[in-house]
Amino acid sequence: MPKEDLVNLALRRSLFYSAAEIYAGSPSGFWEFGPVGEKIRRKIIDLWRKELVEREGFLEIFGAQILPEAVFKASGHLASFADPIVQCKKCNATHRADQLIAEKTNGIVPESMSTEELAKLIKQHDVQCPKCKGKDFTEVRKFNMMMKVDIGATGQQPCYLRPETCQSIFLDFPRLFKTMRVQLPLGIAQSGSSFRNEIAPRNTLLRAREFGQMEIEVFFNPKKINEVPRFSEVENYKLNLQTLKDKSPRAMNCKEAVEKKIISAKLIAYYLARAQQCWHAFGIPIEKMRFRQLADDEKAFYSRESWDFEVETELGWVELIACNYRTDYDLAGHAKESKQDLKVKEEGCEEAFIPHVFELSAGIDRTLFVALSLALKTEKRGPEERTFMELPPRIAPYLVGVFPLMKKDGMLEKAQEIEEELVSYGLDVFFDEVGSIGKRYARVDEVGVPFAVTVDYDTMKDGTVTLRERDSMEQKRVKAAELPLLLWKLQNNKIKFKDI
Ligand SMILES: [Zn+2]
DSSP: OOHHHHHHHHHHTTSEEETTTTSTTOOSSOEEEOHHHHHHHHHHHHHHIIIIIITTTOEEOOOOSEEEHHHHHHHSHHHHOEEEEEEBTTTOOEEEHHHHHHHHHTSOOOTTOOHHHHHHHHHHTTOOOTTTOOOOBOOOEEEEOOEEEEESTTOOEEEEEOSSTHHHHHHHHHHHHHHTTOOSSEEEEEEEEEEOOOSSOBTGGGBOSEEEEEEEEEEEOGGGTTOOGGGGGTTTOEEEEEOTTOSSOEEEEHHHHHHTTSSSOHHHHHHHHHHHHHHHHTTOOGGGEEEEEOOTTTSOTTOSEEEEEEEEETTEEEEEEEEEEEETHHHHHHHHHHTOOOOBOOTTOOOOBOOEEEEEEEEHHHHHHHHHHHHEEEEEETTEEEEEEOOOGGGSSOSEEEEESOSSTTHHHHHHHHHHHHHHTTOOEEEOOSSOHHHHHHHHHTTTOOEEEEEOHHHHHHSEEEEEETTTOOEEEEEGGGHHHHHHHHHTTSSOGGGO
């Protein structure tokens, strides 16, 4: 499904749209989520929480978005979290130097490339300003992407909006380890907003300045990186791996990947598998996924081993999760800067040590965008074309639409009664009594509501309703009284619609 179709749908149905859109000068890269978009977004977070955080026994926190400068001095962001930029001397537009070169050469420009090297490549490839076609640029300089905030009346306390959610996880680790009666390996998770002053926000939700992250940091004893009690659950599970040597991904089970040293340890393979399973639950087909191994010059500055979880879309491969072996980089940095001892002791082990960390850092809005764009379908049915979103019930904005065929002869009241009953069971219901039934089906189809219930004259006689499935458009006659359990089973994949 072309990206434009999704963006059009998003605007038409207010799934997401630019922040402060009534003001012409609002900065780009900030997004609002309307009622339906926010519901899908929240369900994506909830499913991640259920499938990954709770299933693995991780702890979840909610940290502050503004943190003091010392945190980012220790984390390395103050020194290293910068993009190379150039300005066009003719039109003054600012561009990312690496992107200009990458677009001109259709290649990847390593993150580690120096400003001098970038300037040389701009000259060598005769790069033009995308805005005015000028070829005269200023020097390449590094631009720190963190957003600074001055706290207090005198603004003397320099702080930053967090550029990633994980720093508070590192800061909270010693407290949680002491107070939560836990042992290593210990996973701590957080979802929330992060902020990066992107020079060129683009592709709507894929590169924004404020964006949602769902992050998990697993703290472990590096000597026990191959002691993973539940590894047997995933050892035969296949990952789509693309190593530095591969041109395309190949499926390989976790056991083999570890034995052949393609993935360095069981703990890493285990969490890659759990991540792939969770994103599959978002409705993303396995054959569209890959874990791409990053080369040394492509990896983030804190990572020893990195796999980018990417999904193939019509915009190319889109990174949804950064999977990084961060070693003790963060805790050691914070220990040094804060002058606190962040070492821990394990039971039955004399020596104190700083735990290592493996991270699954996922984008919420990117996941939402990719899940929607893969789910959005058009289909010819006779002379008509219909649009529908094939979202899994668990991340659909509503589980079911409830429609009275007409507003007369008690049908409206009966439909309202059914709606209330379903809501009292905790199910998400969308009620609509306006327009033809066909139009009402079309409206819920295109935002991904998987089922619809229609109350008609037969309902008034025998208590049955029409239950319709979005994808097949098939209809079944079922008893209204059985709807709560039936819909719950459909939502949680306990039965299939065709088996009703
Ligand atoms: Zn220009």
